[in-house]
Amino acid sequence: MSTVAEMTVDALATYGVTSAWGVVGDALNPITDAIRRDERIEWIGVRHEEVAAFAAGAQAQLTGRLGLCMGTVGPGSIHLLNGLYDAKKSHAPVLAICGQVPTEEIGSSFFQEVNNDVLFSDVAVFAQTVTSANQMPQLLEQAVNAAMAHQGVAVLTIPGDVGGLELGKDARAPQFAPAPAESAAPQTQLAGAAKVLNEAETVTLLVGQGAREARAEVLQLADRLQAPMVLTLKAKEGLEEDNQFQVGQTGLIGNPGAAKALDDADVIFLVGTDFPYRDWYPEGKTVIQLDMRAEHIGRRTQVQHALVGHVCPTLQALLPELTGGRSDKHLHKALKSYSSWVDRQHRLTDPDHDRSLLGKIRSIADNPDERIRPEAVAAALNRHAASDAIFTSDTGMSTVWLSRFITLSGRRRLLGSYNLGSMANAMPQSLGAQALDRDRQVIACCGDGGLMMLLGDLRTAVTYDLPATFVVFNNGRLGMVKLEQEQGGLPEFGTQLDNPVIAAVATAMGLKGLRVTSPDDLDEAVKEALATRAPVLLEVVTNPDEVSLPPKPTVGEAWGFAIAKSKEIIESR
Known part of the structure; x- marks a missing residue:
């Protein structure tokens, strides 16, 4: 015979769960x-x-398997919410096991009591409380099946007095549902899309993470249509390397080549993406959208032709219906614009950039203190990181530099809070990634604001021998907020951070701490950090005034920067 707790743990371990994350206590x-x-x-x-x-x-996103976290009664479970919302919006299957007050006290406003079923009702596809051993294993099966089927969060609340209850003699072992098979969009949908694509003069692809497992088919599609391929940030992984059609990203982190590719197209084909930023979809285009989730169709921009199915089998069925032989003029215009932008960006990664004549002129305005340019940090990481490294990035400017200067070549992977947009995600996601494989290189690209928010868990890397590399872009700012304020013509306010020497804090916490303040020392410091097979933090003091211009800056945005900078100079004087 076994208890509710023993059956639950045995079933999850048998199912393939290898890590459980949480804080111990009472009901757990x-x-x-x-x-x-x-x-x-x-x-x-x-x-x-x-x-x-x-x-x-993070573990769920990297493996496709169920992730497991735990929170105890009341406040402990509440603390899970932000990370669970990130899992929800990232379509990551996660089971959260939460504690609860004793069953006889439920509903009495007992000490620390929280109604978990209500609390998690928005974030979870399943949220139920176990009040009897007889409800198991059915509730566990429902929770796991819901998380996997919907690729989302399930919350199972187990009061402390229930976890220790013994199951009946006839209790059966849990049986979890198998994964559904992939399916193609129906032929009637394929025929309509093929007709539009064959008749279009210019087509641009906007490709998302739903296409990462269909690399060969997506490349064939681009070749057949002579279509430039705009990649979402999540699609860099698996689709960026050796791709003669890709023109980088669109949106605020994007580039003029991607914007031009979308603007100049007659037809835009959305392939496995739910790219959320409406302002970056050009108007007046014929739009085809391929997505396995019907609820995603048309929720970002108006769609004339929907393909509801998985990317790989749908493209395999669609490709034979597409004619080739079209002009490559549209493709080459977009590629030329993208290549020119890449060349301009990479000049900033040279340590001697600010010593050149043009660099000195530019740095008077945007880098008067001769701090390290963050572009150079990302470029150094790209040069020295392993071909199978896992990168995580904090929301904000850290993501901008990673998207522009780190190529996801080989088997490199990428994680971030790219749908929720939370601060402080890079470090904890890197812990999850490193726990899957302690021999694989894991690099967290952290903002100083994000890292300081959950600083205490740097020690977790030491405690559990998780040899991740934490690279901190320390510009003493909430950089993205500063950029937003200045775009709107406001002087920066409330964004300056009074940081300690973060590398020294890391050293005190048991990590190897490195600090770089000169561009000449950057490359060797990055190599040393990445060669260290123990938890290491590399703090790089970067330029706080580095400006990440959007692909199509407007006159209003330019005027806003000018006004903001004049106000900042006047006030600082």
Whole structure:
């Protein structure tokens, strides 16, 4: 015979769960004790439950398997919410096991009592409380099946007095549902899309993470249509390297080549993407959208032709219906614009850039203190990182530099809070990634604001021997907020951060701490950090005034920068 807790842990371990993230305490004690006695699941005790949820979500995104995090009664479970919302918006299957007050006290406003079923009702595809051993394993099966089927969050609340209850003699082992098979869009949808594509003079592809497993088919599609391929940030992984059709990203982190490719197209074909920024979809275009989720069709821009199915089998069925032989003029115009922009950007990565005549002129305005340009940091990481490195990035400027200067070549992977847009995600996601494989290189590109928010869990890397590399772009700012304020013509306010020497803090916490303040020392410091097979933090003091211009800056934005800068100079004087 076994208890509810023992059955739950055994079933999850058998299902393939290898890590459990959380903070121990009261109602979770039966569960964590069962984990202690089962060597198949590693318990990783974090300092903040938000880190647990981010780490579990990272593991789910990297493996496609169920991630597991835990929070105890009341506040412990509440702390999971932000990381769980990130998992929801990233379509990551995560099970959160939450504690609850004793069953006889439920509904009495007992100490720390929170109604978890209500609390998690928006973030979770399944949220139920176990109040009897007889409800198991059915509720566990429903929770796991819902998380996997919907690629989302399931919350199972287990009161402390229920976790230790023994199951009946006839209790069966849990049986989880298999994954559904991939399917193509129906022929009637394919015929309509093929007709439009064959008749179009110019086509541009906007390709998202839903196409990452269909690389060969997407490249054939671009070749057949002679179409430039705009990649979302998540699609860089698997589709960026050796792709003669790709023109980088669109949106605020994008470039003029991608913007031109979209603007000049007669037809825009959205392939496996739910790119959310409406302002970056050009108007007056014929739009085809291919997505496995019907609810995604048309929610960002008006779609004339929908293809509801998985990318790989749908493109395999569509390609034979497409004619070739069209002009490559549209493709080459976009590629030329993109290539020119890339060349201009990479000049900034040269340590001697600000010593050249043009560099000196530019730096008077945007780098008077001769700080390290963040572009150079990202470029150095790209040069020296392993071909199978996993990168995570904090929301904001860290993501901008990663998207522009780090190529996801080989088997490199990428994680970030790219749908929720949370701060402080890079470090906890890197912990989750590193726990999957301690021999694989994991690099967290952290903003100083983000890292300081959950700083305590740097120690988790030391405690559990997670040899991640934490690279901190320390510009003493909430950089993206500063940019937003200046775009609107406002002087920066409230964005300056009074940071300690972060590398020294890391050293005090047991990591190897490195700090770089000169461009001449950057390359060697990056190589040293990445060669260290122990938790290491590299703090790089970067230029706070580095401007990331959008692909199509407007007159209003330019005027806003001018007004903001004049106000800042006047006030600083």
